[in-house]
Amino acid sequence: MSTELWTYLLVGLSFALYLYIGYASRVRDTKGFYVAGRGVPPVANGAATAADWMSAASFISMAGLISAMGYDGAIYLMGWTGGYVLLALLLAPYLRKYRRFTVPDFIGDRYASNTARALAALATLFISLVYVAGQMRGVGIVFSRFLQVDIALGVLVGVLVVAFFAVLGGMKGVTWTQAVQYALLIIAYLIPAFAIAFMLTGVPIPQLALVASDLPERLNQIQTQLGFAEYTQPFQNKPMLDVLAITAALMVGTAGLPHVIIRFYTTPDVRSARYSAFWALLFIALLYTTAPAVAMFARYNLINTLHGKPLDEVRQIEWVAKWEKTRLLAFVDKNGDGRLTVAKGNAFTMEGGKPNFDKPDMSNPNEVFVDNDIIVLSTPEVARLAGFVIALVAVGGLAAALSTASGLLIAMASAVAHDLYYRIWNPRAPERLRLLVGRLAMLPALGVAAYLGINPPGFVAQVVAFAFGLAAAGLFPSILLGIFDRRMNQQGAVAGMVVGLTFTACMIALMRSPQLFGTPQPLLEDFFGISAEGIGVVGMVLNMATALMVSRLTPPPPENIQQLVDEIRIPRGAGEALDE
Amino acid sequence: MNPQNPVRAYWRANLRLIRTLLLVWALVSYGLGILLAEPLSQFRIGTLPLGFWIAQQGSIYVFVLLIWLYAWRMDRLDREYDVHE
Numbered sequence: 251m252s253t254e255l256w257t258y259l260l261v262g263l264s265f266a267l268y269l270y271i272g273y274a275s276r277v278r279d280t281k282g283f284y285v286a287g288r289g290v291p292p293v294a295n296g297a298a299t300a301a302d303w304m305s306a307a308s309f310i311s312m313a314g315l316i317s318a319m320g321y322d323g324a325i326y327l328m329g330w331t332g333g334y335v336l337l338a339l340l341l342a343p344y345l346r347k348y349r350r351f352t353v354p355d356f357i358g359d360r361y362a363s364n365t366a367r368a369l370a371a372l373a374t375l376f377i378s379l380v381y382v383a384g385q386m387r388g389v390g391i392v393f394s395r396f397l398q399v400d401i402a403l404g405v406l407v408g409v410l411v412v413a414f415f416a417v418l419g420g421m422k423g424v425t426w427t428q429a430v431q432y433a434l435l436i437i438a439y440l441i442p443a444f445a446i447a448f449m450l451t452g453v454p455i456p457q458l459a460l461v462a463s464d465l466p467e468r469l470n471q472i473q474t475q476l477g478f479a480e481y482t483q484p485f486q487n488k489p490m491l492d493v494l495a496i497t498a499a500l501m502v503g504t505a506g507l508p509h510v511i512i513r514f515y516t517t518p519d520v521r522s523a524r525y526s527a528f529w530a531l532l533f534i535a536l537l538y539t540t541a542p543a544v545a546m547f548a549r550y551n552l553i554n555t556l557h558g559k560p561l562d563e564v565r566q567i568e569w570v571a572k573w574e575k576t577r578l579l580a581f582v583d584k585n586g587d588g589r590l591t592v593a594k595g596n597a598f599t600m601e602g603g604k605p606n607f608d609k610p611d612m613s614n615p616n617e618v619f620v621d622n623d624i625i626v627l628s629t630p631e632v633a634r635l636a637g638f639v640i641a642l643v644a645v646g647g648l649a650a651a652l653s654t655a656s657g658l659l660i661a662m663a664s665a666v667a668h669d670l671y672y673r674i675w676n677p678r679a680p681e682r683l684r685l686l687v688g689r690l691a692m693l694p695a696l697g698v699a700a701y702l703g704i705n706p707p708g709f710v711a712q713v714v715a716f717a718f719g720l721a722a723a724g725l726f727p728s729i730l731l732g733i734f735d736r737r738m739n740q741q742g743a744v745a746g747m748v749v750g751l752t753f754t755a756c757m758i759a760l761m762r763s764p765q766l767f768g769t770p771q772p773l774l775e776d777f778f779g780i781s782a783e784g785i786g787v788v789g790m791v792l793n794m795a796t797a798l799m800v801s802r803l804t805p806p807p808p809e810n811i812q813q814l815v816d817e818i819r820i821p822r823g824a825g826e827a828l829d830e
Numbered sequence: 831m832n833p834q835n836p837v838r839a840y841w842r843a844n845l846r847l848i849r850t851l852l853l854v855w856a857l858v859s860y861g862l863g864i865l866l867a868e869p870l871s872q873f874r875i876g877t878l879p880l881g882f883w884i885a886q887q888g889s890i891y892v893f894v895l896l897i898w899l900y901a902w903r904m905d906r907l908d909r910e911y912d913v914h915e
Contacts (some may be wrong), residue, residue, distance in 0.1 A: 256857065316886075321867070321882050321885060321886070323883075324863060324864075324885035324886050324889075325885070327885070327886050327889075327890065328863055328885060328889050328890070329866030330860050331889075331890045331893050332855065332859050332889070332893055333851070334893060334897060335855045335893050335897060336894050338897040338901070339851060339852065339896075339900050340848070341850050341898075343904075437837075450853070457887065460876075460878060460883075460887065461875055461878045461883065462876050463876055463877060465877075466877050466878050466879075467877060481880040482871070482879045482881075483868075483871070484864075484868055484871070484881060485868075486887075490864065490865070494860060494864050497860070497863075498860070498877075499888065508843060519915045520915065521901075521904075521905060521908070521914070521915065524897075524900065524901035524905075525901045526903060527897050527901070528894070528897045528898045528901050531894050531897055532894050535890050535891070535893075535894050538890055539886075539887050539890055539891070542886040542887065553873065644834040653876070667862055683866060717849060786884065816837070818839060819837075819841055819844075820840065820913040820914055821908055821914060821915055822913050822914060822915055823915075824915060825915055
């Protein structure tokens with residue numbers, strides 16, 4: 251059976267499974283729709299959270315990114331896992347105990363302020379929209395690369411599948427599809443990783459192969475010979491201060507992402523919320539500790555296969571020919587010697603972050619262009635695995651993209667239908683109307699996601715910094731202080747949010763002005779050595795400092811709010827029904 | 831335990847645990863993984879420089895362990911102070 255046929259078959263089967271789960275877990279009330287009836291066991295919620303969190307970017311692009319950055323790729327590895335420690339210790343158990351549906355629910359009630367509620371709801375919407383655009387694009391890319399299907403058609407198919415199980419099953423449908431999607435994506439990630447580890451080092455477990463073979467040393471030697479820094483040498487792409495700031499901002503931002511936080515609302519009690527966080531990070535760690543091994547092995551293999559080899563010979567290799575056709579791999583014989591040279595610098599001139607394949611960059615000897623995505627996508631072929639494994643990688647990539655998209659969809663629908671419509675605009679809406687509005691709110695969100703997936707604005711990658719920055723500078727401190735500082739009041743929290751969000755948004759806009767406003771140079775290079783990716787952590791500190799100061803100069807919160815704080819600090823009573 | 835106010839004592843015990851675990855979290859990730867990454871590169875774990883291993887592997891294992899420790903210890907604290915479900 252051909253690889254293409256396998257791909258159609260396995261992708262088709264996985265989609266049928268998602269549709270079936272969505273239908274089997276259809277819901278009839280808002281509690282089912284927003285928090286899966288709070289009946290999700292810790293292991294299942296852990297798997298669902300892992301799939302919710304690991305996006306198309308984690309699955310397809312992250313290993314490639316690390317491969318290009320060497321040591322400095324640690325900002326993503328530590329940043330995107332360390333946030334779970336904050337989430338598990340500082341936020342999840344207490345938010346679960348509060349027994350509501352959304353993040354703005356807590357912020358709005360705790361500070362008795364609809365301004366704070368609306369700010370939190372808008373931040374949720376913005377963060378989720380930025381994210382979902384990337385997911386839908388990921389679906390389109392997997393379709394086009396594996397099945398030569400038009401990206402637009404791929405995006406539409408993806409949107410329809412997600413629409414079916416999310417609208418019908420709400421959070422309950424999303425949870426159980428995510429749990430299955432986790433299983434598929436991790437199998438699809440690990441099989442090729444094990445194979446390439448075994449092929450290059452003789453040790454089949456990537457995490458062990460990393461420390462047990464001489465491959466790191468050989469790679470470091472080759473890199474030095476070719477004029478690169480050693481692969482394992484820290485701070486070659488970014489200075490230490492920026493690495494610190496970015497890691498911290500990604501950690502805090504991760505802990506403040508609404509679509510991740512609401513996953514912890516679905517457990518039966520506080521205890522299960524804590525254990526869910528453990529399972530979630532364990533499941534995430536399976537992929538996140540494998541990715542750096544794949545990154546290193548693939549880089550070694552790529553340089554070894556290409557450098558110094560005659561161009562004609564290289565093009566005979568099946569996977570090279572295939573990926574050169576899709577332009578994920580491109581060659582230019584700058585010096586006309588018929589052989590490839592791998593060196594520092596761009597093979598082609600970069601225009602708007604993309605290479606112009608008609609214009610070789612003659613300022614350096616590098617003759618090979620490698621797209622980051624190829625590291626994961628080509629691994630099964632490099633390791634000579636059977637066609638059905640390649641098909642499985644397509645299924646895994648789609649599962650990663652669809653699971654994250656569906657979690658974001660719930661977060662967006664709840665911000666519009668629950669926070670803005672029900673809690674602010676029409677508090678007397680009956681249950682059935684609220685459920686209907688929740689379902690309807692998904693449709694425009696799906697429409698926007700599809701549109702952004704088909705016509706991606708050039709700045710999507712740039713605005714992801716915004717998403718993490720806003721979560722770190724706006725949502726995280728307000729929730730944290732709301733739980734741990736009994737004295738924190740409305741004035742302090744709102745002032746802190748306004749200062750934190752304004753500072754972060756302005757800084758990112760100034761530093762990313764070429765992409766956002768088309769200025770020839772960024773209006774601001776960096777903020778005392780901290781780049782746009784890491785600025786959220788400064789915003790967070792400013793938010794907290796402002797909030798603490800203002801709250802101490804204004805009256806303490808009313809007695810009933812202080813009781814609310816005392817109440818969320820103890821686990822007992824989390825299972826009791828609440829008049830929602 | 832303060833018999834007058836077990837809930838307050840429970841909260842203080844919780845804060846102590848959080849403080850200890852977050853200290854380890856910060857020391858491993860920012861301390862060993864970033865600030866000391868260069869000096870730690872002289873040492874090796876297997877064939878890999880230690881700083882690199884902590885930043886790309888070890889820190890993640892520690893994070894998983896910290897969350898499990900918190901859940902497990904809090905389980906016992908919840909019972910000890912009789913605030914469990």
